[in-house]
Amino acid sequence: MSQAAVLDHTLDVEPAESPLTPESWGKLGMWLFLAGDAMSFGGLIAAYAALRFGDPNWPIPSTILGVPFTAVMTFLLICSSVTMVKALESIKHGDHAGLRKFLGLTIIGGLCFLGMQAREYSHLIEHVMTLTNKGLFGSTFFVLTGFHGCHVFSGVVYLTCILLSSGKYTKDNHNSVEIVGLYWHFVDLVWILIFTFVYLV
Amino acid sequence: MDIEHEEPNYMKIFYWLVALTVAELAVAQMPEGMRKLMVAALIALAFIKAALVAMYFMHLKFEKHILAMVAVIPPILLGMFLFITYPDTAWRLFTQWAAH
Numbered sequence: 001m002s003q004a005a006v007l008d009h010t011l012d013v014e015p016a017e018s019p020l021t022p023e024s025w026g027k028l029g030m031w032l033f034l035a036g037d038a039m040s041f042g043g044l045i046a047a048y049a050a051l052r053f054g055d056p057n058w059p060i061p062s063t064i065l066g067v068p069f070t071a072v073m074t075f076l077l078i079c080s081s082v083t084m085v086k087a088l089e090s091i092k093h094g095d096h097a098g099l100r101k102f103l104g105l106t107i108i109g110g111l112c113f114l115g116m117q118a119r120e121y122s123h124l125i126e127h128v129m130t131l132t133n134k135g136l137f138g139s140t141f142f143v144l145t146g147f148h149g150c151h152v153f154s155g156v157v158y159l160t161c162i163l164l165s166s167g168k169y170t171k172d173n174h175n176s177v178e179i180v181g182l183y184w185h186f187v188d189l190v191w192i193l194i195f196t197f198v199y200l201v
Numbered sequence: 202m203d204i205e206h207e208e209p210n211y212m213k214i215f216y217w218l219v220a221l222t223v224a225e226l227a228v229a230q231m232p233e234g235m236r237k238l239m240v241a242a243l244i245a246l247a248f249i250k251a252a253l254v255a256m257y258f259m260h261l262k263f264e265k266h267i268l269a270m271v272a273v274i275p276p277i278l279l280g281m282f283l284f285i286t287y288p289d290t291a292w293r294l295f296t297q298w299a300a301h
Binding site (some may be wrong): 020021028031032034035038039042046049050051053054055056062067071072077078079080081082084085086089160177178184185188189190193196197200201 | 205208210215218219222225226228229239240243244246247250251254255258259260264265267268271272274276279283286290291293294295298
């Protein structure tokens with residue numbers, strides 16, 4: 001049939017705008033993902049709180065964990081959030097070099113955080129405690145910080161992918177950069193909470 | 202289209218975050234006798250920092266309000282559920298501990 005050879009455009013419509021985030025469906029998708037991820041972390045933190053405050057003999061974290069070292073890690077992650085925001089600001093002004101520079105710095109920040117966490121873990125495992133030999137203190141610590149560390153790692157991979165494809169972003173097409181930024185800021189936000197509840201309280 | 206607004210001063214937010222982190226470290230040094238106050242202060246400081254990151258770095262302050270609700274209401278609901286169920290858990294854990 002000749003009709004099969006002709007594309008039918010009578011039903012073409014503009015793609016629908018995302019209701020909550022008109023500029024990008026991906027942004028809404030990321031927000032929804034983060035809301036769910038917040039539930040995962042929330043569940044782990046809630047379980048940690050219930051276990052900890054149900055046990056009057058829970059050790060004081062600052063006597064076992066290295067708080068100053070971890071404070072530097074916190075500072076590092078906050079800095080990487082700033083470089084992320086600067087990366088987005090750069091591409092919003094069409095500055096590709098700035099985008100790549102700040103994305104690179106964000107990735108380096110994430111890698112340094114992971115390196116420091118690896119150092120912290122090896123010190124703890126060698127001299128203090130492992131996942132299983134210090135009861136609930138050890139297991140809640142490693143699961144909570146480890147789950148977060150996995151998020152940092154996947155964030156670094158994700159950021160690297162965006163950096164590698166950074167040539168295609170422009171002043172008007174940078175939703176992907178904004179979206180990776182949302183993920184990265186979420187990872188920072190969760191760390192702020194974990195640092196407070198696991199190390200300081 | 203991106204909602205038109207002035208770009209927030211990101212460096213100012215950064216300095217606030219650093220200052221609040223230093224404040225948290227200072228509060229953590231409070232003596233044992235003031236533990237309840239210390240915990241309350243730490244929780245407050247942590248949530249203020251989290252709010253700064255969410256509102257300015259994640260741009261929530263400048264998005265449609267309903268998006269902020271999508272992000273914020275689930276954790277609030279979680280908090281409510283924990284508030285309702287925690288006394289039960291705490292009692293159960295306490296009786297187990299007391300029995301030993």
